[in-house]
Amino acid sequence: MVEKPLTHGVIGRDDMTIQFNDETFRDDYSFYNSAWAIKRFPFPFDKDDYMYSVNMEPHAGGREGSIFDNRFDVDEHYVSEMRDRALVLASDPLRCQSLPHMTLAGWDLLELIMVSKSEDYPDMFELHRDGDKWRWINKPLGIDDSFTFLDETTLPYGPMEYITRQTQGDFAVLDQRDDNLWMDAGMITTQADWSLDFDIGMNFFEWHAPVPLAHEKGIFVRALKFLLNIQQGSPVRRLNWTMTVNPLLDTSPENYHKWGVQKTTLTPDNLGSKQHLRVELQTFFRLPRSNAMVFPIRCYLCAFQDIVSVPKWGRRLHRVIRDLPDELAEYKGFAANRPMMLDYLAKFDDGLPTSPGIWPEIETEPALQK
């Protein structure tokens, strides 16, 4: 495990189960993962090679303490991520949009998150309901609001914006009609290089048009069929991944001029701390009142030096990145840096076999043999 300097700040209260990091995702990049966060990082590769697949499974809990355990995972980055979201919204309000017919879906989402968080984290979140008079307490963010459910005038923002300013991850809210899904609302501030303002109103095939190889494999046709049939009470999930230099949440096309250039700052010496594997936990829930879908996209970042502290992950990450088709490295934006990444990762691959599955297996997997 990589030693962490003791100077990192924490925020939080003694009566809460999580201590929140005081950190930034911009400028000085003081973001860090604790040993706890590294161990529960959602490493996305279950074997030594990678190709697209629909790879959906029920989002119905998971290994205790893992990021799959609760419907909406809350971790040590919560408070700082919400601070970063507020900064993004202040400079670019179009990151949050909701077409007029999506307000009911926004209420659906608010209810889903408030009910889930108050049940899953009762020490941090409380929801008190008396008919349509609701009171919501969010202790980490110091919020205690009373409002009338389904009455927008009683909240400081629309229902979707209100609740997603308090929930980690991006949220695409999709209307379902004509056997298709439509990107008609969203809160998108931590995205892997796509734009809500560009995609708003598009259907499933339109917003996926830029993805290489997957169309030829018929993946999107099958994925859409699957998603249209997701039912109330039976959410599903999958992992997706890309690469990010520096722990940036906001890698949007709108700000490419700010972060794109940072990809050229990698050197063999700083790569371990600057290069991050960016993993998205994508979940899909049917919303009951609107029959819309919500697609939360939760971003987890982990520096290469922290990933290779887990021997199994170090071996496997090297093999996956080495054997990835060029189109995918190009699409994910790291083709130019791939040789340097491989030089770094090769040091952590001793050629030993790896066990199947994504879990770290720290106790059973052999230590690095070189």
Next chain:
Amino acid sequence: MSGATKIGVRVTEIVPLNNLVTRFKFEPLDGSLLPTFSGGAHTVVEMKDGDRTRLNPYSLMSDPSDRNAYTISVRRDDEGRGGSLFLHKNVKVGDEMVLSNPVNLFSLDLRAKKHLMIAGGIGITPFMAQIKQLDRNHGNWELHYSARSEDLASYARELTSEHPNDVHVYYNDKDQSIDLEQLLDGQPLGTHIYICGPRGMIDWVRGTAKELGWPREAVHFEEFLAPKPGKPFEVKLAVSNKVIEVGEHESLLEAIERAGVDAPYLCRGGACGQCETNVLECDGEIVHRDHWLEPDEHASNEKIMPCVSRFTGKTLVLDR
């Protein structure tokens, strides 16, 4: 486990509305709250009929925001395979039953400036829930409801007394009928049409709307097909390596389930696409009865929807 998540309920009220239609009310067994739903959703009702399990979809007609109870209205079908007869004759107040979570294949398009609803007979039920949902959000709607006679027009009286300006009822035995061309011609831009009723009515409204130049996306319809009885036939299930016999009064899907093979499904009425199954070998004719597959897929005999479709001929081998 296939199908939507299950909910254990108790029958708390049975109200005969007329000669053909009876209303059933269900409340959750454990005293918890039922999931909210969207107007137009249905539930699949599980019936234990001796050693046979019947699964029939019915539209939810209660207020979608009422989480204490669900209600459905069931029209007795004397010629069907027996699900509606079972509900009418065997189910009593106090019985425990199992419902699926709500599934909506007939959702309102919330972009619509106006919702124009056209109901025939028992097709009124999904609109009962949609009207309650729209009223809560001050939606603009209008209902045209056609029934055989005043006696058989379930809920017509309540609807007209609560919404005298928005509900128009037509009795066939009084030679009243919807003047469809005039009705469609007078609608404001941004109106969406919803049709639920017999096949003939759906075809008539869709055809007329098409002729008048309505966009396809603005015309919504729902027709649940009850699986029709038919001659028994034999099917081979290649994956599970079983040969099964499909009886006269059961569907292919039911026969697959009876053989202990877990096959996916949701609506069991030929509409949702979930049970789509590849055909590996077909020496004979598949009797396609679903709304899901495209005409060229029907012609190819490479796919079948086992919830409603049947087979006549020598050999049918399925990828299941």
